[in-house]
Amino acid sequence: MREDFFPFALEREMSIWENRVRYNLSESGVKPLTLVELFEGEEQALEALMHAELNYPQTNGLPKLREAIAAMYPGAGPENVVVTVGAAQANFTVLMSELDPGEEIAVMLPNYMQIYGVAKNYGLDVRTFSLREEDDWALDTSSLKQAITGKTKLVAVCNPNNPSGHILTAEERQAVIEAAADAGAWILSDEVYAGAERDERPVTPSLWGEYERVFAIGSLSKAYGLPGLRIGWVVAPPDAAERIWARQDYITISATMLANRIATYALQPAVRSKILSRTRKYIRRGLEHFSRWVQENSELLSFVSPQAAAIAFVKYERPINSGELVQRLIREHEAYVVPGDHFGLDQHLRISFGLPVDYLQEGLKRVLAALKEA
Ligand SMILES: Cc1ncc(COP(=O)(O)O)c(C=O)c1O
Known part of the structure; x- marks a missing residue:
């Protein structure tokens, strides 16, 4: 212990x-x-939910839910998606699946400290790089270069960032991708605030599709106002998604059937x-x-x-x-x-x-x- x-x-x-x-x-x-608010004007759908059998869903998520999630990621299909109990479980499972104690990880700071804490507790060698408040929370690229070494296995970013609300610019995204590529590392991109941009800004694009070794993490907790549903997901290349799914079978079996059903409804384009x-x-x-x-x-x-x-x-x-x-x-x-x-x-x-x-x-x-x- x-x-x-x-x-x-x-x-x-x-x-x-x-x-x-x-x-x-x-x-x-x-x-x-x-x-009541979610199903406003769609009371029949709410009624149908009342009659849903509270069975186990597929352990990687209902196929329709995985399709709806995949549709938000260019080029992704349901085989790329694993539904998890919140992004919290998604982040945890990726670390458990992809890293062994003693291996090196680079983490963006400031950050929601989950990945940092899980990595420490799991015995990973945690290096950090920064967003700088004095530069309006811009990425400090020199700290990024220092944090990532030839031994880095995974680079964890939070974009948009918690707590600063910073969205990586195109140049900053590129800098992260190049640094990860030089090390041959995976990127874990925690994107739970995508969709919650201010003003008319577009939904922050995922790093998915911009680099082949990406775990894109999403959730219904933030931009969708459904934190108590506890629905998150990982989008990854099929073999990596398979590895996450294999861990999921052991950890929670699945998110709940009710949550899977409600999430499927919430992600219909109009809703x-x-x-x-x-x-x-x-x-x-x-x-x-x-x-x-x-x-x-x-x-x-x-x-x-x-x-x-x-x-x-x-x-x-x-x-x-x-x-x-x-x-x-x-x-x-x-x-x-x-x-x-x-x-x-x-x-x-x-x-x-x-x-x-x-x-x-x-x-x-x-x-x-x-x-x-x-
Ligand atoms: C960056 C980030 N990732 C993950 C989570 C966990 O989200 P979820 O409710 O989907 O587990 C949070 C919650 O605050 C968060 O801020």
Whole structure:
């Protein structure tokens, strides 16, 4: 047993507080859908769901769901897709499948720390490269070159990025691909925020299809507002997808039948576009309010406006550790945001804004009060 287990502090803290506080501004997706909202105007489809046998689906996902997912990736077919219990399981399974302890992996920072933590706990040699806040979260290509060596087996990127909301430019994508190609490495591209871009930006294209050794990871949790469904996926070349599927049989057998059925419905083109426009509406409105809030308090707060995702990574000017500040926010103001500590960047808060405006404004008021008292 490993003595130095690296716990997933972000997920554990969110698990404890997000359903307990009055104002939860910690989630990175928009306000979740209800079944009633999802099936609005399609009550027959909802009724059909009520009659679905709660059997096991195929362990790699219902064929229709895999077809719907494949249709979003140029040149992919259902044989390229494995449906998982969230992107979390997808990321975990790729690491377990493709790497052995002692092997080298390069991870983008800042990042949702799952891949970093799993890699540490699995005994991988973890090297890191950065997006730089002082350059509006642009990729630091010299750190990329340093992180990737002849021994790198897998390069993990998060695009669009959590927590910064940065979307890799064409040049940055190319730099990642070239660095991985030089090492003969796989790329794990965690793309769960694709579809949650701000303004009229197009859906961030997958790295799938731009390099032959890509694991593209997707999910219904963020851009689709369905985190409780726990549906994610891996898109990979057929032999690699087969390897992921072989692990899946052991790990969870499958995601649930209900989740597979609902996901298949959600990814029908017409439903999908309705969901994505709802998401963008939340992001547009929320970001407007959020930006105004930061401007009005610019002596305390600053941020690089995110290009995607319903979260802002804000820097604050107060002499208090972010973890402690958030504990005070919970205790004294019944609100919760994610401390920068969980991304290795103290003096920051990750705050979600993809929420109904009144709720968001009250939550932000409480964050400000906690900051002013600090
Ligand atoms: C970058 C990233 N990948 C994966 C996940 C996990 O997503 P899922 O709910 O699909 O398991 C998250 C959740 O916050 C995330 O931010």
